[in-house]
Amino acid sequence: MNVEQQALRAREASRPLAGATRSAKDAALHAMADALAKAEAAVLDANALDVRRAESVGTSAALIDRLRLTADRVSGMVNGLRSLAALPDPVGDVVRGWTNANGVQVRQVRVPFGVVGIIYEARPNVTADAAGICLKSGNAVLLRGSSSAAESNAAIVDALRTGLGATDLPADAVQLVVGPREVTNDLMAARGLVDVLIPRGGAGLIDAVVRGSQVPVIETGVGNCHLFVDATADPAMALEILLNAKTQRPSVCNAVETLLVHAEIAETFLPHALQVLQAAGVTVHGDEQTARYGEVLRAEEADYAEEYLSLDLAVAVVDSFDRAVAHIRTYSTGHSETIVTESQTSAQRFVAEIDAAAVLVNASSRFVDGGEFGFGAEIGISTQKLHARGPMGLPEMTSTKYVLTGAGQTRG
Amino acid sequence: MNVEQQALRAREASRPLAGATRSAKDAALHAMADALAKAEAAVLDANALDVRRAESVGTSAALIDRLRLTADRVSGMVNGLRSLAALPDPVGDVVRGWTNANGVQVRQVRVPFGVVGIIYEARPNVTADAAGICLKSGNAVLLRGSSSAAESNAAIVDALRTGLGATDLPADAVQLVVGPREVTNDLMAARGLVDVLIPRGGAGLIDAVVRGSQVPVIETGVGNCHLFVDATADPAMALEILLNAKTQRPSVCNAVETLLVHAEIAETFLPHALQVLQAAGVTVHGDEQTARYGEVLRAEEADYAEEYLSLDLAVAVVDSFDRAVAHIRTYSTGHSETIVTESQTSAQRFVAEIDAAAVLVNASSRFVDGGEFGFGAEIGISTQKLHARGPMGLPEMTSTKYVLTGAGQTRG
Incomplete structure (x- = not known):
């Protein structure tokens, strides 16, 4: 399946997800957590393959440390998903509202973006974190991880999708995007299919996405x-x-x-x-x-x-x-x-x-951190000026929609 | 002067502008309005040249109508600048704030973007409107108008800068970007110098900017x-x-x-x-x-x-x-x-x-209109999901900054 097909499936999945109640999403997060806990052995086996390959090509100890999963780190991912379920749902929040002189009611309401793409580097725990944050905020997600963590990411996403499959929400809300380098370019070109791209990683990765993407980007992280x-x-x-x-x-x-x-x-x-x-x-x-x-x-x-x-x-x-x-x-x-x-x-x-x-x-x-700010979850720290600046919590993973309700009013 | 030099001047000008009080900005808006009113004859003469050239190349009547200025339309621009002075200043608004358990105070405060680029088509009144909205929201602006309105835009910007020159705010807060087509590409490549680009015009223009720009874009306007x-x-x-x-x-x-x-x-x-x-x-x-x-x-x-x-x-x-x-x-x-x-x-x-x-x-x-929403001024209607969606008023022309104030607190 190519990126366009995956994005179309994500778009389809994003619709029921956008309308899902908080209860449905929280149940899905717990189902994902349960499935991931159950898959611990498979995830650790897959990770061992990634680590072995990384060692064989002389990857630095620091990078291998980021890549390596342990039973503790898997528990961390599982608990992360469960704690997302405990957070308030930003979708449906009325940001502001008023009634026009003619009686038309205007409300600005939080809605999901739709389809979010995350492009990230070695740490496989980002896979579960990002999937959970996107699901809670009502967004379908396309996860483009590093090839160095390919086996780990595949095992994690497999577990998350198994968990989702047991709920009323579509498994295609969480998809891993695999393949050669060009696949990242396809993702950056998927304007209209993907609503926002968030790169997470080093300065090089972020700069490449910011410059190359036709999909709107939220720039995170580089801090001098x-x-x-x-x-x-x-x-x-x-x-x-x-x-x-x-x-x-x-x-x-x-x-x-x-x-x-x-x-x-x-x-x-x-x-x-x-x-x-x-x-x-x-x-x-x-x-x-x-x-x-x-x-x-x-x-x-x-x-x-x-x-x-x-x-x-x-x-x-x-x-x-x-x-x-x-x-x-x-x-x-x-x-x-x-x-x-x-x-x-x-x-x-x-x-x-x-x-x-x-x-x-x-x-x-x-x-300056989402946890310290009390956001409960953080997708990253935005260093751009559009949309979100600073630590990004769940509300920053949404857009808004104006809803106007009248009784037949027309403009004079 | 090339686009980079103009952008650097705009960046310099954006600093005192970001810190300017509402009174200073309102005085500047009135000074710009006064100067534009005084320059009415020069602006109409310049416009007549544009209209004549447009007629000579067989431009459609509809486009010529958009291009044409009259004493009434100049008054409209002048009054538009004065009415901006009557609107509240979004800069400095505290969007939210709280005190951490350790006593560190956190406030999220509205700040200007910095430098805004507007790329627009024939209507020369956009020149004054956009300059006024950017100035009121504390942003320096680079105005890239259509070549068909070159004389009109030059005369209008000349007047606005004359007005600004009589105040404490820098004239380089308002600049017209002139030159061949490539200049628009330079503007779209000015990432880091220009903070946001806003295209205003037809679907073709908007699509070209959205696809070609490395500067973040706010997409406005196409409505099927x-x-x-x-x-x-x-x-x-x-x-x-x-x-x-x-x-x-x-x-x-x-x-x-x-x-x-x-x-x-x-x-x-x-x-x-x-x-x-x-x-x-x-x-x-x-x-x-x-x-x-x-x-x-x-x-x-x-x-x-x-x-x-x-x-x-x-x-x-x-x-x-x-x-x-x-x-x-x-x-x-x-x-x-x-x-x-x-x-x-x-x-x-x-x-x-x-x-x-x-x-x-x-x-x-x-x-669905900034005026009907009571925003007082509108830079356009955003059809994108990041940053602003729907009618954009003055607050949508700002970013935010977190300000943390402590008494020596450190993280445990």
Whole structure:
């Protein structure tokens, strides 16, 4: 079956799904969870094949770790599906409504997109997560996983479809798209059949989809995030936030990648901070001024542009607030940008002048996260300005429809 | 100056504009209005050149009418700018907000997109309207008008920039993009410099932009709208709504283009309806069953796919509610779809099963309009599912930003 045929089946499946009650969808999520739990052995066997192949072609240990499933990780997927069932259903929510002077009632109501395509990389747990989020939000999904996880994804989708098959909802609401590279292009060309594409993965994948797709795209994830220690910052607070934002989980998009320090506080802040960072295992790539305050690798221009996703940190001393803003404007990917300051003026200016999905004052950028926001589920963190910006929960996986109800009114 | 240079200037201008107060923006709108009023003679002279050239190349009377400016139309633009000043400012609106358990305050705040590109056809009044809407919503704008209106657009933009130049806001917030066809391609390739492109015009223009752009697009306007007269419809109400939706202003996107009549009511409804339509100057393109009830042109398949934008109407008799839904699903452009019915079940099913920006029960589709919705200004009617769907007012011309404020909180 080619992508067009799969998309047409997804479109068909999307119709009953769009009209399904919350109870029906929640029952389906539990059925999917039950079937996945039952298929644990098959999923782990399939995953072992993927892991073996990855090892045989010399895949890095980090990538193999993302690829590998364990009984715990399968349980994680199963529980993820069940917790989606516990979340409110965004479909049918009335966003706003009013009655026109002539008596026509207008309501803006949340409706599913229809068919969502997810293009993602190695982690096979995305398969179950994305399928569950799409189902709960009333969308049929086409899952285009990485070839490196082909066996795992096939086993997971097989289980999910078996679960769905035992309910009133169509199994074609969840489909895996397999085949060579060109298949991804077909998916990106399926305008009119697929309503939105969401790439999840590294910068390369996201950029390729954003540039190549004729289907509307929601861009997620790349985070070259900055933390600016303003002249008036509380040094202890700044260090605590920095350590948290850099080291608590360095591989995620809301981790800090560059530290900017106001020259007026550099001497107070940096000597101790550099020691503490080193003790925490952080490799500092600093500019000339930073090097005055401790032993650091010398930063190249490229360091400031890089999303390390590791225990590396680029550091620069800036002569003024304006220089900090200019630096961030040059290198920011528009994800999460932080200022630590005791100055109300600086805080306000930073919030106003920095253009990003999230701007933080005196708090760790690790809070920019669907879980921390209380969304319960997250399909990703949007770094684009259209439709959704920042952590995307279930309501962000919907569109709206205006419903106008009259008693024969016409326009004068 | 090439498109990239203009976009960079727009980006620079967008910064003070994003932070401008409502008072500053309203003063600028009045200054633009004053300058445009003062430039009336220059604008009309420039327009006369465009009209003469259009006539010399045999442009249709309808297009020349859209192109032609009069003192009244210039006043319309001037008043449009002043009425924008009277509208609330969406920028800074807190969409939602909460406080996390750890005390971190989260607010989702409306912010401008930044730089908006508008690609549009002959009507030069779009130049002032779009510039005003973008300015009020805090966005810098790149206006790419039609070459047929080049002189008119240049004169209008010249006046608007003169007006802006007398205020604290940067004149580069409003720029006209001129040059050969390739310039439009440059605009569509300006990802990262231009935040969103909005095409305004015919189906061909919109499709070209949607398919060719790497900048995110908001698709507006094509409306192949249907009216379904259900078996239980009140025939008098159905006819009144049909006449209004077809004839009140046939050239607009929310006018009805196809009438579907349930077979059970065809004999009651169609004979009289066809007479009344004929008397109203409507040319009916009917299927075989329609032809039983009056004299009609025979409809081809293509008639059902066409957005006439004229006093033409395609008509088909359908055997069931499901056939009506299937027909609409095949030919709808997802703009505005209407049912006339006395059946609560049919009304509910129609609203649930038809996927469009607006679905209407017993009311004219002419109500699907920013003015009728009370939005005060409208940049267009979105027929896409991302970001905005239906009439777009000022809030739809903004993005959002999460602002997190803490007192040193870190993630555990």
